[in-house]
Amino acid sequence: MEKGIQKFYWSKKLYWERYFQPQTIDEALAILEEFQGRAQIIAGGTDLLPQLRKRELELKALVDITRIPGLDEIRLEEGLIRIGALVTHTQIAKSSLIREKATALSEGASQVGSPQIRNLGTVVGNIVSGQPGADTAIPLLSLGAVVKVVGRGGERKIPLTEFFIDTGKTVIHSNQEMVTEISFPALKEEEASASLRLARRKALALPVLTTSVVISADLKKKIFNFARIAIGPVAPIPFRAKEAEKFLTSAPIKEEVIKEAAQRAVQESTPRSSLLRGSEEYRKTMVGVFVERGIRKALDRLEARHG
Amino acid sequence: MAKRKIQIEVNGEGVTLEVEPDDLLVDVLRRDLKLTGTKVGCREGECGACSVILNGKVVPSCLIPVMKADGGRVTTIEGLGKNGDLHPIQKAFVEKGAVQCGFCTPGMILSAKNLLDEKPNPTIEEIKIAISGVLCRCTGYQKIIQAIQSASEIMRGKEG
Numbered sequence: 001m002e003k004g005i006q007k008f009y010w011s012k013k014l015y016w017e018r019y020f021q022p023q024t025i026d027e028a029l030a031i032l033e034e035f036q037g038r039a040q041i042i043a044g045g046t047d048l049l050p051q052l053r054k055r056e057l058e059l060k061a062l063v064d065i066t067r068i069p070g071l072d073e074i075r076l077e078e079g080l081i082r083i084g085a086l087v088t089h090t091q092i093a094k095s096s097l098i099r100e101k102a103t104a105l106s107e108g109a110s111q112v113g114s115p116q117i118r119n120l121g122t123v124v125g126n127i128v129s130g131q132p133g134a135d136t137a138i139p140l141l142s143l144g145a146v147v148k149v150v151g152r153g154g155e156r157k158i159p160l161t162e163f164f165i166d167t168g169k170t171v172i173h174s175n176q177e178m179v180t181e182i183s184f185p186a187l188k189e190e191e192a193s194a195s196l197r198l199a200r201r202k203a204l205a206l207p208v209l210t211t212s213v214v215i216s217a218d219l220k221k222k223i224f225n226f227a228r229i230a231i232g233p234v235a236p237i238p239f240r241a242k243e244a245e246k247f248l249t250s251a252p253i254k255e256e257v258i259k260e261a262a263q264r265a266v267q268e269s270t271p272r273s274s275l276l277r278g279s280e281e282y283r284k285t286m287v288g289v290f291v292e293r294g295i296r297k298a299l300d301r302l303e304a305r306h307g
Numbered sequence: 308m309a310k311r312k313i314q315i316e317v318n319g320e321g322v323t324l325e326v327e328p329d330d331l332l333v334d335v336l337r338r339d340l341k342l343t344g345t346k347v348g349c350r351e352g353e354c355g356a357c358s359v360i361l362n363g364k365v366v367p368s369c370l371i372p373v374m375k376a377d378g379g380r381v382t383t384i385e386g387l388g389k390n391g392d393l394h395p396i397q398k399a400f401v402e403k404g405a406v407q408c409g410f411c412t413p414g415m416i417l418s419a420k421n422l423l424d425e426k427p428n429p430t431i432e433e434i435k436i437a438i439s440g441v442l443c444r445c446t447g448y449q450k451i452i453q454a455i456q457s458a459s460e461i462m463r464g465k466e467g
Contacts, residue, residue, distance in 0.1 A: 014329055015329055017308055017328065018328055019328040019329070019374045021377075044370075045370055045372065046352055049351070049352075049369075053351065062372065064372070113352070114439050114441075115421075115439065116440040116441075117352055117367070119364040119365060119366050120366050120370060120371070202439065203436075203440060204353055204440065204442075
């Protein structure tokens with residue numbers, strides 16, 4: 001019986017030797033350095049623990065950053081919204097600042113996993129995990145987010161567009177450095193956003209498709225100023241539909257323009273047929289539908305605010 | 308591996324424990340404290356059977372290294388009833404027939420408690436979202452939703 005059970009990864013014991021709870025970023029980085037790749041940062045742990053259980057990763061030590069003060073805040077400073085590394089999805093979903101000035105992120109964070117997962121998991125962790133369908137990565141891409149990374153060598157800032165490398169892989173080395181903050185400009189008066197998700201059920205289901213749209217428009221002249229459109233998981237990494245964005249720049253606000261932009265986004269996405277997420281054809285079609293709906297929803301919001 | 312000494316307030320009572328650094332909260336609750344009302348389902352945060360309330364928030368205890376709970380407050384299903392009486396949510400679950408095999412029940416009730424603590428008068432949609440992290444394979448959820456509505460009414464009545 002024991003042998004049969006062993007086949008399932010969940011029956012395997014999780015294993016690490018040391019569990020650190022440093023009080024400062026410097027302390028955390030020093031521990032990582034000491035373990036030379038065999039230690040990793042843990043925040044909420046909602047992605048890391050299942051990975052450890054599946055033996056996709058083996059570590060000697062975990063460095064829990066949740067007791068470092070000051071990293072659990074959402075702040076608005078000079079038009080910039082700054083989200084600390086320990087801010088949870090629940091915090092984002094409940095924040096009125098995020099709902100008003102970064103609506104797409106509010107929608108994305110509300111759709112992560114389940115209430116239990118949202119209470120534990122962090123937005124920064126969601127990004128660092130590097131999954132192509134990450135519910136907060138897509139909105140953050142459309143909002144033009146920048147990631148702040150701190151390592152022993154100092155600090156660097158990386159635009160989210162240059163952050164993802166491959167499925168589960170980002171430019172961050174979680175055994176050497178840590179992301180302390182993610183920031184992006186708060187939406188301005190003439191801007192609005194929307195995030196839409198397609199999944200088999202409303203909770204605890206990986207998304208088939210997530211799209212997030214930010215538009216800037218002049219409603220009097222009836223033209224788009226610009227648009228930022230992020231889509232996943234229809235390629236190995238979440239991506240921006242640059243051709244669709246280019247098409248919308250200074251384009252008139254018209255149904256055929258919205259439809260054409262959506263079609264350009266379809267051409268830019270490269271989904272594969274997947275048992276989990278549907279056929280290539282279906283997924284491409286859905287990209288068109290969702291980009292179209294996303295643009296309209298953002299426009300509706302902008303009109304409601306100025307109407 | 309060096310054992311670590313930690314302190315947790317479990318169901319209102321402070322306990323000091325010696326744990327392995329790689330122990331999970333769910334295992335310490337069940338194995339060391341014999342609080343087996345907290346169930347183990349998937350061990351990856353998908354099923355919600357292991358839900359407990361940690362520092363005021365409902366979380367999956369299978370994804371929590373026990374060191375995270377050091378110095379914290381944990382409520383398990385055993386901590387809900389007072390002096391041998393069931394909590395109003397528990398009573399409502401019994402009365403409305405919201406318990407069948409019972410495996411999801413502790414997670415459901417703690418999810419409901421976390422909701423009613425924040426929103427004493429939730430909409431059906433809010434109830435559905437609140438229990439969306441706990442899977443039930445028996446009831447079809449309807450009776451559970453009705454039980455939470457009924458508990459909400461009873462609890463508000465008592466306060467008023």
